[in-house]
Amino acid sequence: MAHLIINADLQGSRISRNIYGHFSEHLGRCIYGGIWVGHDSPVPNTDGLRNDVIEALRLLKVPVLRWPGGCFADEYHWRDGVGPHGTRKRMINTHWGGLVEDNSFGTHEFLRLCELTGAEPYICGNVGSGTVQEMQEWVEYITFEGESPMTNLRKANGREQPWKLTYFGVGNENWGCGGAMRPEYYADLYRRYACYIRNFNGNSIYRIACGPNEGNYHWTEVLMREAANRMSGLSLHYYTVPSGNWDCKGSATEFDESEWFGTLKKTLVMNDLITKHDTIMTRYDPDKRVGLIVDEWGTWYDVEPGTNPGFLYQQNSMRDAIVAGINLNIFHHHSDRVQMANLAQIINVLQSVILTEGGRMLKTPTYHVMEMYKVHQDASHVPITIQGGEYGFGGESLPQVHASASMDAQGVLHLSLCNLDPTRPADLTAEIRGMGVKSVDGRMLAASVMQAHNTFDEPDTVRPVAFFGASVTNGHLTAVLPPMSVSVLALS
Numbered sequence: 001m002a003h004l005i006i007n008a009d010l011q012g013s014r015i016s017r018n019i020y021g022h023f024s025e026h027l028g029r030c031i032y033g034g035i036w037v038g039h040d041s042p043v044p045n046t047d048g049l050r051n052d053v054i055e056a057l058r059l060l061k062v063p064v065l066r067w068p069g070g071c072f073a074d075e076y077h078w079r080d081g082v083g084p085h086g087t088r089k090r091m092i093n094t095h096w097g098g099l100v101e102d103n104s105f106g107t108h109e110f111l112r113l114c115e116l117t118g119a120e121p122y123i124c125g126n127v128g129s130g131t132v133q134e135m136q137e138w139v140e141y142i143t144f145e146g147e148s149p150m151t152n153l154r155k156a157n158g159r160e161q162p163w164k165l166t167y168f169g170v171g172n173e174n175w176g177c178g179g180a181m182r183p184e185y186y187a188d189l190y191r192r193y194a195c196y197i198r199n200f201n202g203n204s205i206y207r208i209a210c211g212p213n214e215g216n217y218h219w220t221e222v223l224m225r226e227a228a229n230r231m232s233g234l235s236l237h238y239y240t241v242p243s244g245n246w247d248c249k250g251s252a253t254e255f256d257e258s259e260w261f262g263t264l265k266k267t268l269v270m271n272d273l274i275t276k277h278d279t280i281m282t283r284y285d286p287d288k289r290v291g292l293i294v295d296e297w298g299t300w301y302d303v304e305p306g307t308n309p310g311f312l313y314q315q316n317s318m319r320d321a322i323v324a325g326i327n328l329n330i331f332h333h334h335s336d337r338v339q340m341a342n343l344a345q346i347i348n349v350l351q352s353v354i355l356t357e358g359g360r361m362l363k364t365p366t367y368h369v370m371e372m373y374k375v376h377q378d379a380s381h382v383p384i385t386i387q388g389g390e391y392g393f394g395g396e397s398l399p400q401v402h403a404s405a406s407m408d409a410q411g412v413l414h415l416s417l418c419n420l421d422p423t424r425p426a427d428l429t430a431e432i433r434g435m436g437v438k439s440v441d442g443r444m445l446a447a448s449v450m451q452a453h454n455t456f457d458e459p460d461t462v463r464p465v466a467f468f469g470a471s472v473t474n475g476h477l478t479a480v481l482p483p484m485s486v487s488v489l490a491l492s
């Protein structure tokens, strides 16, 4: 039995909608085939962008979309991706599978995708193999309105008005694929590059410095010490790799309970990482002005058998749904510091919300969790404590119930609940302080087997249904959560 105390009487921080951000990289079939099919494709499209994907992303209320990488960002030269189609340079994506790209998806196409889906763009610039001038001119090309070579080029390429661009990353993983730099060296480079990212015509850029990988606390310390006053955000990357072994990570759909347990245990590490990086950041930024930007997170398995190992294509099961629920709950709890998070990657790569095959598209269990949880976007975080309820396996234990809560602008309390145990239902009681609750309503995602997933032939195997397992009596909530389930309740 798990007992929750929900402190609706305590004022929490705002849960930025950007915690529900996504990441689109030139990797495998994320852009080409997943988002971009081209103007002449038989797949229904708007300006070359898939209509089915646009509609699904609008429904998800994707607030912000990161592009073009990832490791690809520090190899990308934006000028190759503007100008008339057919005249753009072809290039080899050396980092991801040696694919030859024709650069038909570039700056204009990405910003059009953002317009059509309602997402704000978050562009990641090239520090590893690019120049200060190149980065400066990219921002000028996108945002400058007055007379300048870049404005003229943009207009010649068919776009009269500048776009609004808020989020800009100064390199990606510059401790690794983005140049193998030491933090001291990158901190100096960051200061230099960030200087030339100008705010034109009242456009104000939120500059994001490359942050640490996982538990590299030294990187955070050096970046905050040397450059905190010049950045708006510092990134963090952490992936859930079930085995912890990058050479043999585990299958997305063929696993047993020991891998299920190990995956959820590794997911909970996100909380420790954020807590520790936040502690270091707070030493230099006690008012929490600088955001921690978790711009890569999610599960990372072995690729689907028979697919290109460089494309990182993986299926997505009920286990991924629980991983998503746990991570989002953690981000809510740290919403005073975590100002954005971006799930890797949005389509056909790692923990995707959408998979495509030719003209077909499916929504993964992770999509459904993000869609159910979207009620938390921009709501006020409501602190909770959970007592009791354990999920034991192989002599170890995890909390059986993982949860978070928020209050929306209409005064509705939303409670997200994950039952981590794949075999036992979770009995739950909750005391709600500071609010007279009379009714409860909800939706739930559950499955009968841990490996349940959606396929192109059976796309609705895992989908949300109404949840009738909760009731309110005298202001107290009781609920029975099915095994391996994610539920979102609305209390008013």
Ligand code: AHR
Pocket (backbone or CB within 6 Å): 025, 069, 070, 071, 072, 172, 173, 296, 344, 350
């Ligand atoms: O998401 C795949 C890769 O993981 C990204 O390109 C890189 O930033 C990270 O190492």
